[in-house]
Amino acid sequence: MRMTDVPASSRPTLAAVIVAAGKGLRADQPLPKQFANWRGKPVLRHAADSLKAAGVSRLCVVIPEGAGDLVEEMLAGLEQVVLVTGGASRQDSVREGLEALEGASPDLVLIHDAARPDCPAEVVDRLVSALASSPAAIPVLPVVDSMIETDGTLLRAKADRDALRRVQTPQAFRFADILAAHRAWQGPSDAGDDAQVAQAAGLEVSLVDGDERLHKLTFAEDFRDNLGQGCTMIRVGTGYDVHRLAAGEELWLCGVLVEHDKGLSGHSDADVALHAVVDAVLGAAGEGDIGQHFPPSDPKWKGAPSSRFVEHAVSLAAAKGLTVGNVDLTLICEAPKIGPYRDRMKVQLAGLLGVHIDSVNIKATTTERLGFTGRKEGIAAQAVATLVANQ
Numbered sequence: 212m213r214m215t216d217v218p219a220s221s222r223p224t225l226a227a228v229i230v231a232a233g234k235g236l237r238a239d240q241p242l243p244k245q246f247a248n249w250r251g252k253p254v255l256r257h258a259a260d261s262l263k264a265a266g267v268s269r270l271c272v273v274i275p276e277g278a279g280d281l282v283e284e285m286l287a288g289l290e291q292v293v294l295v296t297g298g299a300s301r302q303d304s305v306r307e308g309l310e311a312l313e314g315a316s317p318d319l320v321l322i323h324d325a326a327r328p329d330c331p332a333e334v335v336d337r338l339v340s341a342l343a344s345s346p347a348a349i350p351v352l353p354v355v356d357s358m359i360e361t362d363g364t365l366l367r368a369k370a371d372r373d374a375l376r377r378v379q380t381p382q383a384f385r386f387a388d389i390l391a392a393h394r395a396w397q398g399p400s401d402a403g404d405d406a407q408v409a410q411a412a413g414l415e416v417s418l419v420d421g422d423e424r425l426h427k428l429t430f431a432e433d434f435r436d437n438l439g440q441g442c443t444m445i446r447v448g449t450g451y452d453v454h455r456l457a458a459g460e461e462l463w464l465c466g467v468l469v470e471h472d473k474g475l476s477g478h479s480d481a482d483v484a485l486h487a488v489v490d491a492v493l494g495a496a497g498e499g500d501i502g503q504h505f506p507p508s509d510p511k512w513k514g515a516p517s518s519r520f521v522e523h524a525v526s527l528a529a530a531k532g533l534t535v536g537n538v539d540l541t542l543i544c545e546a547p548k549i550g551p552y553r554d555r556m557k558v559q560l561a562g563l564l565g566v567h568i569d570s571v572n573i574k575a576t577t578t579e580r581l582g583f584t585g586r587k588e589g590i591a592a593q594a595v596a597t598l599v600a601n602q
């Protein structure tokens with residue numbers, strides 16, 4: 212039975228310490244790896260969400276000094292979360308986290324590495340079940356490769372892989388026992404893991420089956436493999452916009468001035484094509500819509516070229532480590548004819564997006580004289596944009 216299926220009044224209280232105070236330099240990310248984006252959101256947020264979903268009621272996140280504002284933003288919306296600053300070593304950081312939870316007096320506690328973003332609830336259930344008969348439990352996986360002992364350059368001996376296991380987190384403990392063990396720790400300045408601390412205190416450590424999904428993000432390749440299947444992370448956004456055709460206005464489409472007896476009316480240059488593209492890029496980046504960034508009520512955007520809006524949307528995506536993959540744009544109108552301007556539009560749009568011209572597609576269609584576009588009252592545009600994670 213899943214822990215979350217047991218009535219709250221009948222199950223032990225379960226808290227967790229997430230260790231997120233490390234530097235994470237080997238991952239070659241602009242931030243420590245636990246704060247870097249992975250599959251669309253920070254690694255730490257993934258770890259916190261998965262623990263909450265598995266039945267953890269209270270989280271203590273141990274963070275580097277000065278990272279409070281950043282982490283609060285990452286964990287916005289989660290309840291019963293406390294942040295503490297880490298110590299000089301991992302063992303010091305874990306002890307600080309346990310001390311911070313003491314007032315809540317949980318029955319059980321999980322100690323988890325923030326760099327393991329995907330924590331299956333089934334593993335947590337196995338750990339909690341093991342704590343019914345043991346004060347400590349850890350998830351492990353068998354070793355499948357041949358193992359050797361070496362001095363770094365030469366083979367010394369073959370190791371017995373049947374006697375070896377790969378250790379993962381979260382590791383689970385009865386709270387009072389592991390807090391006392393950490394307080395009493397007299398071993399090296401940095402314990403290998405919390406099971407070592409528990410064992411040194413005389414606590415028996417049970418083993419449960421781990422899960423490959425608990426893979427620890429360590430190297431740059433782990434972030435390039437953003438979907439976990441050798442694929443680059445791809446995000447998709449859509450955009451749609453409409454502007455009225457009016458006499459005395461210029462007609463701009465994709466940053467190209469089109470000859471026509473009417474132009475598009477709007478607060479900016481009313482480039483309906485670029486507006487749809489901007490919304491598609493903002494949507495894929497998770498950055499709202501064009502009206503939030505360039506409200507028509509703001510006089511500074513009156514008559515502004517829509518190219519500025521595209522450049523802004525692309526820069527917001529870049530700040531999240533995303534670049535435009537491709538854009539597919541459809542213009543919907545009875546007139547003017549788009550064909551004579553299509554190639555110029557593609558060149559202009561590709562330049563604004565910073566992509567090769569082959570990554571831009573522009574189509575035009577009519578509505579068979581139905582609706583406002585069919586009556587030549589306006590032009591509509593719809594766009595689809597993909598963003599890909601930088602590598």
